[in-house]
Amino acid sequence: MKILHILDHSLPIHSGYTFRTRAILKSQIAMGWEVAGVTGPRYNKPDPDPEIEEGLTFYRTAPVKKAIAPFGELREVKALADRVIAVAREWKPDLLHAHSPALDGLAGLRAAKALKLPLVYEIRAFWEDAAVGNGTGTEGSAIYRLTRAVESHVVKNADAVAVICEGLKGDLIARGTPANKVMVSPNGVDLELFGEIPPPDLDLAAKLGIEPGDIIGFIGSFYDYEGLDDLIAAMPMIVARRPKAQLLLVGGGPMEAALKTQAEASGVAANIHFIGRVPHTEVERYYSLIDVLAYPRKSMRLTDLVTPLKPLEAMAQRRLVAASDVGGHKELIEDGVTGTLFAADDPAALAKSVADMLDDRSGWEAMRDRGRAFVERERNWGVNVARYRPVYEKLIGPR
Template sequence: MTRVLHILDHSLPLQSGYTFRTRAILKSQQAAGMDVRGITGLRHHAGPDNRHGGPAAEEIDGLTFHRTTGTSSGPAGMREWREITRFAEAIDRVIDQWRPDVLHAHSPALCGLAAMRAARKHTIPLVYEIRAFWEDAAVGNLTGREGSLKYRATRALENRVVAGADAVFTICHGLRDDLVGRGFSAGKIGISPNGVDMALFGDPGPRDDALAQRLGIGALAGPGSTGFGPVIGFIGSFYDYEGLDDLIAAMPRLRTRQPGAKLLLVGGGPMDAALRQQAAASPAADAIIFTGRVPHDVVDSYYSLIDILAYPRKQSRLTDLVTPLKPLEAMAQGRIVAASDVGGHKELISDGVTGTLFVADDPAAIADALADLADNRADWDQMRARALAHVQTHHDWARNICRYQSVYQHLIDRGTDGILSRAA
């Protein structure tokens, strides 16, 4: 039985796209007969108050996660190297205790650098997986600036890990092509696309009419109905790059063609206050509903109210290179999806086939695309079926983990000088 130790920035019980992808990978590998564990660095926080601490290891949802304890301090640069050192030492201890066959590190580069130290010390193959370039994510989150010293330093660290790993995976073609453009061998870099655990998705549950009543959404729209729907929805984090300001700006124009249209925004984040202020000043203010963050175990009730899931990401280096998870989850639930035509969405959605793509950064284009979708409800059942089939065929973790297994075995058989033969 192959033992794989996953090196992670953070994990369950925290909830994020990062932790949900991690859970899906580990649970699918378990189901395939592999022995897996995870270890998190100092940036994983325990408890509702986000303090460091908690147990040195814990089992969550049948998965074992080891923790790196302590803190790191000092000036920028020195603090990060101390963080990497503590993380590498924690990985060393798990290796001595558990004896994994492969280390599988997941971005950011700090995880990769700590794993690289441990892999060299113990002569264990290292696989490094890039989910996003974190320097670009910082720009998208408005916490960094493209071309700054920190941006360039983060990129340089990423390059160092890619060069030092025995095999590399990215989640999409955009990231892989960017690395090849930097001079890295295409044969070393495979693709493990974003996916969903299809075992978690069955037929969509019934509409929660009581919740709809509390939110003031009204009755579910149907073909030929007037005065109600469609309900346009977004469920996730409110970051600037998500383009929710454009979605809000599209509502007055949308309501000229669909007078009963509502916008349901579920979640929160850095742009929350600005978006609420924009919505309050909109001529369509009465049709825009904010719920705030909701517990994960009731999210399905909010999904049940939404006719069209909208993902209006702004065009940027981040959104062109990275594929998001949320549209795949929506398609797996049999939902209609509309998204901007950034590169990350184009890898997931075929316009007019599995969903609708509209021009990014253009509220008028958003409004027209959503209105057109609402006018063509008769096509929705077929679009839902095609989208679900696409996810089942190309984005089911039960199938996708085979990409990892073949690479793991290749590296184990060849030793740490093994090179990834194209697995994507």
């Protein structure tokens, strides 16, 4: 079976999007399938073409001349569709698999029609909601409604639809999409990359000026919807109960300056540490110091519908997780079993949840075991990607 994936961007760019793509393609290769990708004109450099990254082949679409919306976007769709058609006529795939955003889906529809191939369209998030979460869009605006309408058009005309979680599936069904047209392929973890965390890195702790124990951490991007302002607001309450508690914030993003200003004004500023972005090879050192990974996402459409990847990685590494009770988290974490859930948008609830965990360590090992077992059983990529097989085979069968 040969599958040509249509992508917004890919490796060597590092993002949650590219890591999911890498996992899907590598798992499909492990299943004996042939795969390749075609990326759009916005992000990846056009040369070399094709480009081999980590053993994966990606064909590139050349940039297009910029124009005001929607003419620039329509040019991008045409350019990507033309590139997919050209690659497909040479490579001869059995099926096209387009991944959100919806512009990729439009290009996929155009190419599939020209090539007379089936199209699977995969939604990783509703991009209009992602824009609201990132602060670059407004819910209900004209652009929001247009993006939603385009996505609905692609979903209606694709041969099958894949989503990463039940929240997205439920929303599509509510729009009128038949339930049997939508499959769920959840975010997963490459268990070969996440073994046992080494003992606390004492050299790193000394460099940071902290002592291991009572370490709360967040590793990821600093977007507003992540709720890191609530985590910083909770720190004085946590320190009141656990005086040695320290917060490590590893990463960066649009909210970094505002969060640093908030932390500097906090009465426990000395307990809050901004680490900055660190190389992927160094991240494990910080995980080794952290007792509780905190994920205080705010309650909004984006976080209620979409499941994040970071809590799964933390559980795979046998780390404790404390997360807000938004819908995306509730699909991953069973309160009191594989982690702890607290009320979203409530620093006091966050503080109590984390402090309670730090107060009582008697159940830590059992909770870590259950979290790791959940990932092994239900969220590893081998299991997830196998879910595509019956969908692909059904679409390819008549050919």
